[in-house]
Amino acid sequence: MSTKVYTLEEVAKHNSKDDCWIILDGKVYNVTKFLEEHPGGDDVLLSSAGKDATDNFEGVPHSTLARTMTDDYLLGDIDESTLPAKTTYVPPKQANCNQDKTPSFIIKFLQVLVPLAILGLAVAARIYTKSESA
The missing domain is CATH 3.10.120.10 (Cytochrome b5-like heme/steroid binding domain)
Structure with missing residues (x-):
């Protein structure tokens, strides 16, 4: 057929x-x-x-x-x-995000340390405000 x-x-x-x-x-x-x-x-x-x-x-x-x-x-x-030829997406080349050549272990350490520091400050502020209101 x-x-x-x-x-x-x-x-x-x-x-x-x-x-x-x-x-x-x-x-x-x-x-x-x-x-x-x-x-x-x-x-x-x-x-x-x-x-x-x-x-x-x-x-x-x-x-x-x-x-x-x-x-x-x-x-x-x-x-x-x-049919038109199918095109595939090619992402643009981007600059290296670590342009100052900081060692990667320091970056990973900071990625953990900074959120913990923020969390610690938030807890300390909460404890401080509770003790002030008492």
């Missing part, structure tokens, strides 16, 4: 409440009739209308039933060559 292959340009034309197509995992679906039934509301699907909704779909837990229901709306495959 041959499957119809759609381009992203073709899918992008179907981006309204009256005509809503989405792409999931390389497959094209006409979800227009499902908009009113979608448990998350039609806005969720409409925000991905005419686009690749794979990341949005996978980002939310879906039951096995929900995943098999997609078969009812399948139109065909997407021509992968028409």
Whole structure:
């Protein structure tokens, strides 16, 4: 059985409440009739209308039933060559937070000592205020 292959340009034309197509995992679906039934509301699907909704779909837990229901709306495959290349996030390079070359054991010691000192001051202040009020 041959499957119809759609381009992203073709899918992008179907981006309204009256005509809503989405792409999931390389497959094209006409979800227009499902908009009113979608448990998350039609806005969720409409925000991905005419686009690749794979990341949005996978980002939310879906039951096995929900995943098999997609078969009812399948139109065909997407021509992968028409999809934009996926980019991966590369965080910017940041300066070393230890620019003055303080030995790491001193930093770790201070990370423990400073909160303990604050806690000690808070306890001392509480004891002092109780003894003043007595």
